[in-house]
Amino acid sequence: MTVSTFDLDRQTEPLVLTCEKCDTSVQLLGDQTAVDTDMIKADWEAEHRHCGDSPELKHWDAMSQAIPHTQFGLEQQIGPRPSWSDPSNDKVGGLIPSYGSSTARTHLSLHNGLPTGDTYTPAYVSVCARLRSTVNGGPVVGMTTHKYYDGEWLRRGTALTPDEARHHAALLVAAADLAESEIGGSC
Incomplete structure (x- = not known):
C-alpha cells in the first residue's frame, strides 16, 4: 500500500x-x-x-x-461453590477445572524429603476434597505424594470417588493392623 x-x-x-x-x-x-x-x-x-x-x-x-470465544468461570463450568471450598485451591483452566478444599498433609518418613541447612522438609501425602463438573466425575478426593529425589520434588497424584476413598482408607487401616498383628504394637 x-x-x-x-x-x-x-x-x-x-x-x-x-x-x-x-x-x-x-x-x-x-x-x-x-x-x-x-x-x-x-x-x-x-x-x-x-x-x-x-x-x-x-x-x-x-x-x-x-465462532463465539466465550470464557466461563468455574460456576458456569461446575456449579455453585461448596461451603468447604478454598478459592486458593481451585483449579481453573486445564483439562478438569474444580473447586478444592484446603489441603491436609501427612508425612512419609520412609521417603526422601528436602534437607536445607538446619531444617528438613519431609516427603508427604496431600489430600483434599474436590468438586468437578458432573461430566468429569463430580465430587472426588485428590491424593498426591510429594517426594524429593535427584534435586527436585516428584509429585504423583490421583483422584478417587468418595466411595473409592473410603474403601482405600479401610484397606490402609486393615493393612496397618495386619502389619502390626504379630509384633505387638506400632512399628
Missing part, C-alpha cells in the same frame, strides 16, 4: 490511499490532523488486509471469526 503524505501536523492537500493488492484507491479531501490521518490509514489497512487472499483463506477467516 502506498500513502501520499504531506505535512502531518495539518494536512490540507488530499490524502490518497492505494491498495496494491486490489488496485483500489481513495482520495480524502479536507483538513485532516495527524491523528485523523493515522486513524484513516489504520481503518484502510484493516479493510484491505485480506485483499489478494485466496477465496479459501477469506472463507476460513469468516468462519473463524463467527
Whole structure:
C-alpha cells in the first residue's frame, strides 16, 4: 500500500490511499490532523488486509471469526461453590477445572524429603476434597505424594470417588493392623 503524505501536523492537500493488492484507491479531501490521518490509514489497512487472499483463506477467516470465544468461570463450568471450598485451591483452566478444599498433609518418613541447612522438609501425602463438573466425575478426593529425589520434588497424584476413598482408607487401616498383628504394637 502506498500513502501520499504531506505535512502531518495539518494536512490540507488530499490524502490518497492505494491498495496494491486490489488496485483500489481513495482520495480524502479536507483538513485532516495527524491523528485523523493515522486513524484513516489504520481503518484502510484493516479493510484491505485480506485483499489478494485466496477465496479459501477469506472463507476460513469468516468462519473463524463467527465462532463465539466465550470464557466461563468455574460456576458456569461446575456449579455453585461448596461451603468447604478454598478459592486458593481451585483449579481453573486445564483439562478438569474444580473447586478444592484446603489441603491436609501427612508425612512419609520412609521417603526422601528436602534437607536445607538446619531444617528438613519431609516427603508427604496431600489430600483434599474436590468438586468437578458432573461430566468429569463430580465430587472426588485428590491424593498426591510429594517426594524429593535427584534435586527436585516428584509429585504423583490421583483422584478417587468418595466411595473409592473410603474403601482405600479401610484397606490402609486393615493393612496397618495386619502389619502390626504379630509384633505387638506400632512399628
